[in-house]
Amino acid sequence: xxGPGGQSPGRVPSPQAGQARxxxxxxxxxGLAVPMIARLHHHLGIMRVSTAPARQSDTRMFSVVVxxxxxxSQRRSQRQIKVTYTRLQALMRSIALQGGRILAVIPAEAxxxxxxxxxxxxxxxxxxxxxxxxxxxxxxxxPVNLYKPKEPYLGTVLGNYSLLNEGAIGRVNHIxxxxxxxxxxxxxxxxxxIIPDGQDANGKPHKLRLYSxxxxxxxxxxxxxxxxxxxxxxxxxxxxxxxxxxxxSFLCDIEPxxxxxxxxxxxxxxxxxxxxxxxxxxxxxGTGIAPMRAYLSRMFEPGERAKxxxxxxxxxxxxxxxxxxxxxxxxxxxxxxxLSEYPDNFRYTKAISRExxxxxxxxxxxxxxxxxxxxxxxxxxxxxxTHVYMCGLKGMEPGIDEAMAAAAAAKGLDWSTLRPxxxxxxxxxxxxx
Numbered sequence: 359x360x361g362p363g364g365q366s367p368g369r370v371p372s373p374q375a376g377q378a379r380x381x382x383x384x385x386x387x388x389g390l391a392v393p394m395i396a397r398l399h400h401h402l403g404i405m406r407v408s409t410a411p412a413r414q415s416d417t418r419m420f421s422v423v424v425x426x427x428x429x430x431s432q433r434r435s436q437r438q439i440k441v442t443y444t445r446l447q448a449l450m451r452s453i454a455l456q457g458g459r460i461l462a463v464i465p466a467e468a469x470x471x472x473x474x475x476x477x478x479x480x481x482x483x484x485x486x487x488x489x490x491x492x493x494x495x496x497x498x499x500x501p502v503n504l505y506k507p508k509e510p511y512l513g514t515v516l517g518n519y520s521l522l523n524e525g526a527i528g529r530v531n532h533i534x535x536x537x538x539x540x541x542x543x544x545x546x547x548x549x550x551x552i553i554p555d556g557q558d559a560n561g562k563p564h565k566l567r568l569y570s571x572x573x574x575x576x577x578x579x580x581x582x583x584x585x586x587x588x589x590x591x592x593x594x595x596x597x598x599x600x601x602x603x604x605x606x607s608f609l610c611d612i613e614p615x616x617x618x619x620x621x622x623x624x625x626x627x628x629x630x631x632x633x634x635x636x637x638x639x640x641x642x643x644g645t646g647i648a649p650m651r652a653y654l655s656r657m658f659e660p661g662e663r664a665k666x667x668x669x670x671x672x673x674x675x676x677x678x679x680x681x682x683x684x685x686x687x688x689x690x691x692x693x694x695x696x697l698s699e700y701p702d703n704f705r706y707t708k709a710i711s712r713e714x715x716x717x718x719x720x721x722x723x724x725x726x727x728x729x730x731x732x733x734x735x736x737x738x739x740x741x742x743x744t745h746v747y748m749c750g751l752k753g754m755e756p757g758i759d760e761a762m763a764a765a766a767a768a769k770g771l772d773w774s775t776l777r778p779x780x781x782x783x784x785x786x787x788x789x790x791x
Contacts, residue, residue: 418443422450423462436461447770500626504542507566510553510619511540515612516584526685529591530645531610532572535618538583542620545575546652547628547747547787550585551621554608566621567605570628570749570789572648573655580661585620588648588688628747628787630656636673637744639735641758643680643724646750647688649789650677653747658696658704671703673743676735680709680724680754707731724750725757732765745785752790 421438450460505511513535521530537543544550551566558564569587577584591610592603612618628649630638638657640650656662657671681687687708696704707727714722717730728735738744748758763773780786 418465420446421464422446422460423464424458424460438464500545500548500629501543501623502626503622503624505540505621507551507553507621510551510621511537511542512617513537513540513542513585513620515614515616515618517614518610518612521588521688523685523687525683527682528593528686529610530686530688531589531591532586533589533609533612534573534578534584534586535620536583537577537585542585542623543575543582544571544585544623546571546630546656547649548623548625550587550623552587552605552609553619553621554605556604556608558604564604566619568622568624570646570648571623572651574652574659574662576662576665580665588645588651590645625789628749628789631743631745632669633743634670634672635743637738637741638673638675639738639744639746640675640677641724641728641746641748641750641754642678643750643754644686645688646748646790647679649747649749651689651692654693654696654704658700673703674705674738675703676705676707676738678707678709678724678727680711680727680750682710682712684710684713723757724754725761728758729761729764732761733768736762736765736769739780739785742783742785745787746780747787749789750791755788755790 419440419442421440423436423438446463515533516536517534518531521532522528542550549568549570551568553566554564556564569589571585572588573584573586576582578586587609589606589609592606594601609618630653638653640653642650654675654677656666656669657675663670677693679687687710693704693706697706709722709724709727711721711723716722716726739746748754759773759777762777766773766776777786
């Protein structure tokens with residue numbers, strides 16, 4: 359089959375004498391950057407094909423003709439970016455990540471002979487369209503601050519039970535509240551505020567604390583009238599005395615039937631993409647599993663799938679979970695069931711710090727697991743349909759950043775530049791405390 363002018367699709371016509379020898383690339387996605395470099399080598403006769411990083415001394419210049427990259431009017435116009443061969447592959451990946459289209463790559467010596475960028479570009483017929491970015495649910499449709507601190511919703515506790523097994527460290531409970539007497543509704547990835555009973559040391563009402571919601575919008579009973587939290591009791595030592603967190607202790611101790619002041623919901627940072635074929639990488643420590651439990655329930659619970667005929671998840675979900683000991687694993691039975699029932703869609707990787715060793719012989723933390731699987735994670739991130747969610751202790755961020763930076767550097771990319779790009783594209787979601 360031939361394209362316009364009798365040219366076979368994807369074939370590059372031989373240049374005539376005096377013409378710029380440009381490589382037409384057509385619309386591209388981030389995952390195609392390495393194959394494009396290989397094509398560049400072949401057509402321009404640069405050197406043998408290799409996906410290894412370029413020589414640091416290679417300063418030959420190229421012009422990359424790009425469209426749909428940048429900000430404002432730049433996104434609508436075609437422009438040329440000059441770059442050394444050493445930085446060429448990183449630039450192509452960055453452009454594709456931002457949703458741009460790379461139309462041609464022109465050696466500097468040929469660039470001076472070309473009458474214009476447009477004349478040098480000859481995109482092949484029937485080029486595949488770039489993979490779409492899959493944004494989270496529309497922010498405009500997300501409920502926010504339906505109940506505020508001055509007029510909270512008064513919810514009844516329906517259940518309160520421990521999530522830990524014998525031998526676990528600390529105290530973690532699953533607590534469910536009735537919402538049937540008001541208008542408090544939410545979506546996966548949001549939080550609610552809890553105002554504990556009593557007064558602080560100054561005789562004033564306690565301030566609210568935010569907790570990530572651990573249930574789907576339909577609630578654990580699928581009746582759209584409950585919300586559930588996953589709460590760890592905060593405890594710390596001060597001057598030889600054990601101090602219990604005010605709100606976390608209030609919640610862990612509360613009895614079914616009690617009334618609790620609830621605010622919210624709040625938050626648009628951790629919303630799940632609506633695309634059924636999105637890939638979702640989840641990084642959680644401890645009770646940071648709460649939003650991940652909501653995501654996975656929405657994806658894989660039979661009752662949820664029946665309630666959501668417009669959302670039949672077909673992508674890849676990969677959960678990284680960090681805990682100190684095996685008895686501290688939360689919602690483990692559910693996750694094992696998802697592994698059994700959806701082996702092609704769900705992957706589960708654990709970091710159990712006091713029972714496993716990392717490659718250096720130290721304790722195994724979630725960042726060590728991320729480093730172990732960095733290449734696979736980064737390969738998924740190169741897909742515009744992939745979203746990454748991180749929730750848990752703030753201390754997990756530096757280690758994960760370090761692991762991602764190492765993986766990016768191996769691919770000739772700068773993680774400190776790439777991460778804000780992912781964030782801007784609504785694909786990097788962080789909620790730590």
